[in-house]
Amino acid sequence: MVESSDLWFGTSGPHNAEIAIVGESWGSEELQQQRPFVGESGKELDRMLLEANILRLKCFMTNVAARKPPHNELYRLCHPFSRMLPAYRGLHLTEDLQNELARLHNQLERVRPKLVIACGNWALWALTDCASISSISLGNGQTVRVPAGITSWRGSMLFSPSGLRVLPIIHPAAILRAWYQRAVTVHDLRARVPLALADDWIPQPPPKIIIPATLDEAIAPLRRWIELANGGPLRLANDIETLNRRLITCIGFADGPFNSTGTALVIPLIRLEQNGHFESWFPPAEEAKIFKLLRTILTHPNILLEGQNYLYDTQYFQQFYGVTPRCDFDTMLAHHLLFPGTPKGLDYLSSLHCHYHRFWKEDGKDWVEKQDQLSQLRYNGEDCLRTYEVATALRQLISNMGMSDLWRNEQRKSSLALRMMNRGILVDSSRKAAAGFELLFALQTVHRRLESIIPDASAKKLITIKSKKKWFESERQTAQLLYDGLGLTKQNHRKTGSVTVNDEALNVLAEKHPELSTLFELLKAERSINTINSDVVRAEVDPDGRMRCSFKPDGTKTFRWSSAANAFGRGMNMQNITSGDEE
Numbered sequence: 123m124v125e126s127s128d129l130w131f132g133t134s135g136p137h138n139a140e141i142a143i144v145g146e147s148w149g150s151e152e153l154q155q156q157r158p159f160v161g162e163s164g165k166e167l168d169r170m171l172l173e174a175n176i177l178r179l180k181c182f183m184t185n186v187a188a189r190k191p192p193h194n195e196l197y198r199l200c201h202p203f204s205r206m207l208p209a210y211r212g213l214h215l216t217e218d219l220q221n222e223l224a225r226l227h228n229q230l231e232r233v234r235p236k237l238v239i240a241c242g243n244w245a246l247w248a249l250t251d252c253a254s255i256s257s258i259s260l261g262n263g264q265t266v267r268v269p270a271g272i273t274s275w276r277g278s279m280l281f282s283p284s285g286l287r288v289l290p291i292i293h294p295a296a297i298l299r300a301w302y303q304r305a306v307t308v309h310d311l312r313a314r315v316p317l318a319l320a321d322d323w324i325p326q327p328p329p330k331i332i333i334p335a336t337l338d339e340a341i342a343p344l345r346r347w348i349e350l351a352n353g354g355p356l357r358l359a360n361d362i363e364t365l366n367r368r369l370i371t372c373i374g375f376a377d378g379p380f381n382s383t384g385t386a387l388v389i390p391l392i393r394l395e396q397n398g399h400f401e402s403w404f405p406p407a408e409e410a411k412i413f414k415l416l417r418t419i420l421t422h423p424n425i426l427l428e429g430q431n432y433l434y435d436t437q438y439f440q441q442f443y444g445v446t447p448r449c450d451f452d453t454m455l456a457h458h459l460l461f462p463g464t465p466k467g468l469d470y471l472s473s474l475h476c477h478y479h480r481f482w483k484e485d486g487k488d489w490v491e492k493q494d495q496l497s498q499l500r501y502n503g504e505d506c507l508r509t510y511e512v513a514t515a516l517r518q519l520i521s522n523m524g525m526s527d528l529w530r531n532e533q534r535k536s537s538l539a540l541r542m543m544n545r546g547i548l549v550d551s552s553r554k555a556a557a558g559f560e561l562l563f564a565l566q567t568v569h570r571r572l573e574s575i576i577p578d579a580s581a582k583k584l585i586t587i588k589s590k591k592k593w594f595e596s597e598r599q600t601a602q603l604l605y606d607g608l609g610l611t612k613q614n615h616r617k618t619g620s621v622t623v624n625d626e627a628l629n630v631l632a633e634k635h636p637e638l639s640t641l642f643e644l645l646k647a648e649r650s651i652n653t654i655n656s657d658v659v660r661a662e663v664d665p666d667g668r669m670r671c672s673f674k675p676d677g678t679k680t681f682r683w684s685s686a687a688n689a690f691g692r693g694m695n696m697q698n699i700t701s702g703d704e705e
Contacts, residue, residue, distance in 0.1 A: 129228055132156055132188025139182035140319060142235040143167075144226065146244040146293060148190040158183045163295035167241070170294065170304070174311035182233050186248045187222035196244050202264040203257065211247060212255040213267050223248060230286060237318035238286050239311070242293030243269040249282045250275075250290070252481075277310040277473035278480045279323050287318045309474065317477075325478050329384040331503035333496070337408045343387045344415040347377065351424040358419070359428045359510035360447065362435050363486070363502050365392075367690045370438055373416065374502040379511030380476055386503035389416075394495045417445050426450035428513040430468045430505070433540060433672065437689040440544070452536060453509055455676050456516040459525065459532050463679030472508045475515035532675065539673040543688065546668030558659045565651045569594065572644050581607070594648055597623055610635065625649070653698070661687070661694035669693050 130137070132148070134157045143159070151161035159167050171178050192198045199222075201207055201214040208214075215223070226248060230238060240249050247253035247269030254271040272290055280288040291310050292303045317323060334340035350356050359376040371392050378384030389412060390403040402409060419425055420439065428451040429435055439445050454466045464470075469483045486501025520529045572594045581593035584607030593599040601623045605612045611634065613627035614620065628642040663669050671693030677684025685696040 129225060129232070131225075132158060133182065133184040133229065134158060135178075135182040136180065137182065137233055139180060139233060140236045141176065141180065141239065141315065142182040142184065142230060142233055142237070143239045143241065144230075144245040144249065145183075145185045145241045147185055147187045147194070147196045149194055149295075150190065152185075153190040156188075158185050158188075159294075163293070163298060166298055167294040170297075170308050170311060173308050174315065176311060176315060181239075182229075182235060184226060184229055186226055186244045187219060188225070189218070189222060197258060197266050197268045200266050200268075202260055202266050209267075211251070211253070211269075213247070213269070227284075230282075231284065234286075236287065236321075237315060238282065238288045239315075240288050240290045242296065243272045245293075246272050246275055246290045249286070249288050250280050251283065252278070252280060252290075274469065274483070275481045276307070277314065279314060279317070279478060280480065287323050289314050289318065306474070314479075323478075325381040327382050329378075329380050329382065329386065329504075329507050331386045331388060331500055331507075333388050333390065333499045333503070337404060337411065340387075340389050340404070340412050341415055343375075343385075344412070344419060347375070347425070348415065348418055348422065351419075351422050355424050355426055357426045357428060357450075357510070357513075359506045359513065360420075360432075360435065361429060361502055361505045361509060362438055363498055364438060364689075365490070370442060372499055372502050374506040375419070376503070376506035376510045378507070379514065380472075380478060380504065380507040381511075384507045384510065386506045388499045388503045388506075390495070390499055394490065394493065396493065398490075413443065417443070420445055420447040423448070428453065428509055430454050430471075430509050430512075431466075433536065433543070433674075434689050436540060437543070437672070441690065446540075449536075451513050451517065452533075453512045453516060455532055455536055456513070456520060456529065458676035459529060460516065460519055460523065462681065466676060468505060468508060468512070471512045471516075475512045476508055477511070535675045539675050539683070542673050543670055546664065546666075546670040549663050549667055549669050551663070551667060554659060554663075558655065561651055561655045561659060565648065565655070568644055568648050568651065572641075572648065575641055575644070576603070584608070594645060600645065604631070657694055657698045662692040664692060671696060 132152075145158050148158070149161045149163070151164075152158060158164070168178055171181075187196060187199060189199065196219075199216050199219040201216060203214060210220070238249060240246050243253060252271065252275050253269040255267050256270040257265040258268055259265055272292060275290045276292050278290055280290065282288050289310065292307045294307075297304045297307060332339065332343065347356060347358065357377070361374050363371045363374075365371050369392065372388055372390045374386055374388040376384055376386040391409070392400045393403045395401055404412065420427070425448070427447055427449050429449060430452070431454045432447070432449045432452045436447055436449065439447055453468070453471060457464070457466055457471055467483075469481055473479045473481075482501065482504050485504070486498040489495055489498035520526060569592070573592070576593070578592045581599070581603050585593065585599055585602040587596070587599050587602055589596055589599060591599070593603050601621055604610045604623060605621065610631055612621050613623070613630055615622040615624065616626065623645070625646050628646055632639045632642045661669060669692070670688050671685045672688045674684045674686065675681075685694075687693045687695070
């Protein structure tokens with residue numbers, strides 16, 4: 123192992139640089155030259171920096187650890203997880219990694235750059251308090267904790283605990299494995315670095331988020347907006363937060379972007395008491411006055427409502443308040459038209475189109491468990507402000523790209539989807555019940571055949587998982603029986619990498635072991651019958667006998683619609699319905 127007490131060991135670039143770039147650890151080329159970012163990922167970083175008009179020679183380059191860890195995996199410089207060991211930001215560091223981390227912080231304290239670019243999960247963890255923590259299995263029941271979250275936090279304008287500006291980006295090595303991440307990483311560099319160098323990192327003053335405590339504080343902005351709309355068009359972004367598909371917890375509006383000019387109003391509808399119970403925020407008479415104004419705003423012909431995935435919000439307004447908002451612009455639908463096949467979440471859109479961006483989607487999470495309702499209300503206000511700013515940018519892009527006619531067509535399709543969702547599909551209840559009995563009989567037949575091939579009592583002698591379910595009713599038991607009990611070659615999921623017995627895995631096993639093909643076909647049939655039963659036959663139908671689903675015009679990159687259960691868990695993905703001629 124390379125050892126050095128030199129503060130600048132393993133670094134390159136000027137020690138008074140305005141920009142510092144922090145990687146994770148060394149690869150083979152870095153070990154040979156004892157400098158950071160000189161391998162293939164470093165060359166790709168050079169190309170991306172050049173495209174973003176950043177000169178590498180003017181940047182200070184370093185790593186979380188000036189080491190080549192075993193197998194190029196930095197977590198191997200951590201101890202396995204143990205509740206007996208002290209943790210630093212959730213990880214159990216070896217003394218070697220502690221020393222490397224201290225050297226990194228000392229380097230940055232001496233350089234004091236205007237911006238630190240953090241490449242990858244380890245740099246995000248080392249320089250901020252934002253990284254999440256995941257685990258990797260080491261075998262023999264041991265795990266090691268590792269940092270995660272870079273895909274959420276990339277492009278965010280952050281600060282380190284010592285006050286340095288930090289810009290997290292996808293590590294160039296990860297980009298070489300997932301090329302689709304490259305364009306957005308170049309965007310992060312091109313958009314954020316000039317702001318840091320110009321000392322323009324956070325809005326001053328911050329956007330105003332009004333959380334009213336009294337009736338007057340709630341209705342004053344609403345009346346002002348209505349008065350303005352009476353005189354001409356007025357744009358407002360709108361968003362709601364919900365709880366357990368049963369109620370709206372708050373309703374928010376914004377009349378400007380996420381900067382010093384934007385104002386958001388978040389009207390809370392319920393109050394979380396210390397005993398965990400919910401009460402109305404306002405007395406019923408006051409809430410009625412508020413909703414009368416809300417109804418006017420939601421349906422005013424001069425108010426241009428903007429929302430993110432607004433078909434979802436519309437379902438709640440219709441269900442609980444009997445009103446259909448006049449949506450003028452849906453940011454998710456617009457982004458889908460402009461950039462099909464790319465992520466459509468508001469956090470991703472904010473990273474592309476907002477002047478100031480910081481991942482905020484965790485801020486209002488678990489507010490019930492944390493007894494912190496204000497965090498959810500502020501989160502809703504930020505959603506509204508960012509939706510307003512994203513909508514402004516997307517409107518301009520649609521116009522600049524000559525796609526206004528296509529956009530109007532997408533809006534008509536969205537209106538059609540809403541009408542289809544409201545009308546629903548009439549279901550023959552008698553045939554639905556008969557199909558359920560047929561599936562039950564088929565499932566019992568498959569179970570008897572599986573039991574005759576490998577009796578459950580015999581299977582339980584080969585597996586260690588304790589369960590009341592029969593082995594073929596549990597994917598975990600099935601996997602352990604096939605791979606550990608019978609010694610078949612383990613199959614890994616194509617996307618997650620975890621051990622699996624999905625249909626693709628069973629098909630591979632059938633090719634390798636044709637003598638067991640009947641067993642594998644029965645296992646696939648068992649899974650298929652259960653899926654059809656749970657997702658189709660048992661899909662919830664409304665009291666009027668109609669099944670109401672969510673139809674999504676932005677569902678696929680090919681612009682083919684998709685469907686799913688609606689906002690309240692009723693309905694289903696209509697593509698799960700089979701043609702009916704399967705054996």
